[in-house]
Amino acid sequence: MTDAVPTTLSLRRMFGRKLAGFDPAVLTSFGCIVVLLMASSLYSSNFLSPAYLLQQLKVASFLGIIATGMMLVILLGQIDLSVPWTVAAGAMMSCALAAQGTTGQVLAIPFGIFCGALIGLFNGFGVGYLRIPSMIVTLATNAVTQGLMVVYTGGFSPQDSASKSMHWLATGFLVPGVPNAVLVWGLVAAGAVFTLNRTVFGRAIYAIGNRERAAYLSGIDTRRVVMMAFAISGALAAFGGVLLAGYASKAAQSMGDAYLLPAIAAVVLGGTSILGGRGTYLGTVAGVILITLLQSILSVLQIPEFGRQIIYGVVILAMLLLYGRGAKQRQ
């Protein structure tokens, strides 16, 4: 294992450095953020106020945490469609435990994340060891998780409310002026950047995304890496759900539905190839902020829901057509 990895590592690192400065996708995303802000400031100068921007960053941090997990999976060349109900399960399970006295209050957050990790572990087992296409196995676990949650809640939104620590983590201020949610996203982001660039596990993810066969032959236990990546994705999705529950004070039936498409879109708009093996975390940050801003501005401008959906879809398509195109079929 150690023989083959260093050469690929140093090569990739060299290319990684070069690309990081000039990656057109990341530059386009950041450019779009600036253009969006400029254009909307013509409508109202409130769009450039620090309060508004900070509020957007806070809203973006929930999506950012969920998109981090999604990015790991997309880098593998896979996809995680179980996000909606993993988010909901994380939220519901942590709220359920929070209702069980003091011990429950303390363990609520870890327990929610643990449930997400379990769902992810199952996804990863299906993809890595059973070799089932990720789209299918994650759809199936999404359906099963939904079924479990429906049985658990009786089909209604659960009455348990979030614990104080969840509420504090999502809405409090540890550092004056910076919402805790943003801090949490910052920590997750730092962890992701470190893992992706500086650990064997992270480099293995890129290697598998490029060509799993080659990664396997160079001694990486690809099946275990795939399983772990899915487990992390599930854990982060559930963590996002825990924070959302803290933000809204309770869990809801379909709270995760609004996060699947934006998470995928954010990762892909940030220049991560949907085929895997290529992409930077900075791009994902740009994608997350871009999507959040777009959603916020569309709703502030009081564009009706149907218009928002259409603009949303068209913008994603347009940006993908700009730089997300595949290679031309030649041989």
Place this chain on the structure above:
Amino acid sequence: MTDWRYWLARQRGTILAAAIFLVMFILYTSRHPAGFSANVVQTAANKGVLLAFVAMAQALVVITAGIDLSVGMIFVLTNCLASWIVYGTPLQTFAGVIGVLATGLVCGAINGLIVIYGRLQPIVATIASGAVFYGLALALRPQPGGQVNDGLAEALTGRVFGVVPVSLLVLLAVVLVVWVPFSRSVTGRAAYAVGSSETAAYMTGLPIQRAKMAAYTLAGLLSAIGGLFVTFFTATGDAAYASGNIYTLYSIAAVVLGGVSLYGGSGSAVGAVFGALAFRTIGDLLFVFDFDPLWQPLFQGLVLLLAVCLSSIGLLRVRNRLEWFG
């Protein structure tokens, strides 16, 4: 091997799906208080064909090794459109039906254009186009409502000779008019070839682009037929996001149950139809066995998961571990 054995090997998935459906349906009718009556069959058929149309649509695209996550949204969009225009005099109604089907074709063609000429990955491209289709549906029907030509609706959801549900006959007709000619044409064979190996299909000089375009466009058309039928059953148009998502999800489940390989290149739309009917029957089984309806989503999910895991049984035959990675 003789010819029929080749045929049998190729149709194994379809036959298995048909067998699963038959077993489930016999179980269902044997437990149903009304037994195997024309009414029971009619209700089951009317529910089943909706998913069957959408599943056929999904199968066409999956055969080319693509995926269409917008089929449910095309279904919802055409439902909303039909609740506006399939109404009035026979001529108006006829024009309305044509308009709905044409809309489906256009939606499918847009997906095809984006995937083929835009060279985007089908997953992301159809998610995004699905958002646009859903937006259009919402523009047409911000609130559920509308109406449909009663005579036509009654005729198409009723029975002929008092026994055979018309919806099943329409499904059969669509299979005969759309699927059979497609699968036997050069374009259809090219669709299978593209799904097996796009590189090989390219090298052989097959019409790759025409095959993919036909698959996506016909998928739009078939989803629109589903949307038209749901309008006949419910007599309203409803831009429900959840319903679009569920039809997309279930169409994939039906395709998997129907023996269509998600890697492309094998299976048939007929298999997907049986997969859809079987999946619907599984959902209904719980009711006749007096389970709490709350358990239905979990039960359907577990069946789907089981079907998916069973498909990996081929792993046991792998001798060279590199084959794991396709």
